[in-house]
């Protein structure tokens with residue numbers, strides 16, 4: 383499947399806002415798919431979710447938190463024991479190391495709890511801007527917008543950004559969404575990316591945004607080209623077969 387190019391231009395602010403309004407209406411209850419019951423369990427789940435599905439993380443964290451229910455307990459855990467529990471999440475050595483170190487840092491912090499400031503969060507092992515944004519927006523209901531692979535792709539396809547990096551995409555989207563809706567906007571885009579605006583082939587015919595999305599004609603053109611190429615190959619193969627007969 384040839385890659386579907388992103389639109390070369392951003393849509394107007396009016397179009398961007400109508401796209402976002404449609405997504406808001408389509409996904410009014412969108413929340414994180416990760417199971418958590420505290421900022422600490424969310425923080426650990428988000429670290430584990432890098433390059434892994436939320437469903438897989440949700441299968442892993444119950445055993446992890448049953449054995450290590452507090453930052454103190456996880457921070458004092460043996461690396462190999464944690465590795466054995468998180469193995470199915472991928473990159474398990476690095477993730478085990480990071481969650482132990484992050485838990486220890488939280489346990490040893492002055493407040494003894496997950497920090498609520500971006501700078502302090504990003505200082506934790508294994509925590510980058512995206513993880514900090516998820517914790518800030520989901521656990522603390524702060525106006526933050528995390529850009530993962532789905533958000534990056536959907537924001538580009540909708541023409542909300544031409545940003546080459548997650549930070550550039552974040553900066554563009556933040557300008558389009560009211561602060562009180564920002565933490566929800568991440569979930570609209572992520573859910574849309576998982577269910578309809580999929581990689582590599584988006585399901586435009588089922589998409590509520592298709593009438594305004596600048597990618598809809600690009601997708602149609604790319605798929606039509608692919609169908610023509612396939613048909614030409616089939617005809618050529620049939621001709622070759624006839625010639626040989």
Ligand code: SF4
Nearest residue numbers: 579584586589595597
């Ligand atoms: S119309 Fe297609 S490309 Fe545009 S948002 Fe919908 S599924 Fe994605």
